[in-house]
Amino acid sequence: MVTISEMLEILRKNFSMVFFASLLFIFPALATSPYQVVILTNMLIWGIFALSYDILLGQAGVLSFGHTVPFGVAAYLTAFLLTQGFPFIIALLVSIVMGAMSNLVIGLLCSKAKGVYYAILSLALAETLRISVENIANYMGTSPSVLTKLPPIIKSEYFFYLDLILAIILVVSGIIASLYIVLTRVKNLKNRIELSIRAVFYIILVMFLIYGAFLLIAKMDTLVERTTITVNLFYLSLILFLVTYLFAKIIVRSPLGSVWRAVRENPERAEALGYNILVYQLYALAISGGIAGVAGSLFSMTTIVNPTTAFSPFNTLMALLAVILGGTGTLIGPVMGAWIVQYLKLTLGSIPQLSILSMAILGLLYIIIILVFPYGIMGTWYYKGVKVRRMIRRMLKGRKI
């Protein structure tokens, strides 16, 4: 059994994550229009996709340009299964398995190719699949685009109440964690300035969480009545996002993750130590394919699925952009990168004159990041942020810098 103090310790260590998750959970109450919820849903979905690409590229060091295949396969399968009347959970599981399988097939086909050749070959396979799907559908005289029939879980209000309970649990645990942090620091710290600044900081956070939670409860009726589908889709994406993020974090910290990094850093040495590189790369392909399957499965419920959106090489490009922007191999970085990319795309993209400009800005941003911050946002923070944090701490302690 886990004792209460151990649980508190776990909460304290993961405070930022708990806080952030509860912030996301109360977001629908803070949003001023349903469109903002839609934007955030898209951001979460592409965050999952970028996460899967980061496992592949950042952890295992496989540069694949065919990563849109598991995404598209999952999107089509989910659309098909849901329209046939299967429950969502089955569609999701099938999508995950088939996403992993499709990535494995690509990996096995391309296993002889190395480096650049692997990139070209995977791109070619993905493009072949896209054009084939389009042409076969045209040949059979059917339209290749599918409008997904939403599952009953998305339409029911019970799902919303479940999310409400989850949100309150998270908010309460966030409050407990911040109280615990402040109280334990009272014993350890003698510096009053630092302690009081921290206390004020946590009080503001807690107040904000409580405010959001109350707002959520107060707005409950309007949220359920007017925008059930939007809000439920958002919560579904959020829950799956949190689950996949936790899963990715656990995988990366496991022995498997260490071997991936060894293979990435020095394949020859890893092979000399007795690791079969291909097998570990296939593990990475399967796991990232499964996670991309989750993203594709959710994606199919937000828009009409057609070959150009589901299998477009620009999907891979978007994930790559997010990974480079956020910092390869940092997990949270690519998620943030994907959020930035999607936010720019959706907010600027909703204005017709600026939709092309937003992509141009992204391209420029990407080039600048590669040239100036080769480690991305989070990577640079990990490398260079230490100095900044030390400086802040010294300032708080009132010493000379």
Next chain:
Amino acid sequence: MAIVITPGILLSAILDGLAYGMVIFLIASGLAIIFGLMDILNFAHATFFMLGAYITIHFVTYIMKDFILAILITTIIGFGLGILVEVVLLRPLYGKPASQMLLTLGLMLLLLQVVTLFWPAGLVFPIHSYIFVGTIDLIGTRIYVYRLVIILIGFGIMLLLDLFLTKTTFGAKIRAGTENRELAQVFGINIKLIFTFAFALGTAMAFFGGAIASPWLNATVEIGTNFTLLSFVVVVIGGMKSHRGTFFSSILIGIIHQLSAYFLPAITLVIDLLIMIVVLLIKPEGIFGSKE
């Protein structure tokens, strides 16, 4: 839909294929030289080609109705842009080929957007003189004169490039850098200069190709994205590093592409990609390439 294969249609398809192959060659040869020398897979190369087509048509439409001058200016702009990109963007990343490749990918994205920003609807070649739209009769089929001109130009460029790379000192230096970069440096070759020049040469050739192809293909965003894949296919089949292999595989892929476009239009690009996939799986060094 039954398609009657007559000798005339076959001839027309093959000539179209040859011309198409020449256009691909003008893109892919630069790609192969850059990859061989600098180890960069330049994703932006076909977008340079597209930009060349846009600039040429823009020049001919709005500034001066002189096609030869337009080609010249486009090529010079291409050379300048090549130097600029190499010095400003790629030079800071020497020694990191993966980053360089990702950078060219960003450049591709940027150029595609810039082009749609300036010319949202694409451009159509405006001049309708005999050389561009005229036809001649060959065994009962009408063949566009301009396709024959493209074929001639393609062979000419191949000849010039081959002479340049095999007979001049500068070409020898490029080949030396391709064979062994460190050894070339040891022998006193300024490898940075060679890199810049080779990249600018490749870019200029892509721009030149865009200028030459613009009366035929006009200027759209699609030619940028389509030729990216096609030029990769050609370079992979040609053995990645040799311009001669690229020449033969360009002709091969051009003819196959046009034959399938004439007779099996639904799977045109798929056939090209499948050929490349099969070649990569069976003989990864390419049909015309040699094992190192």
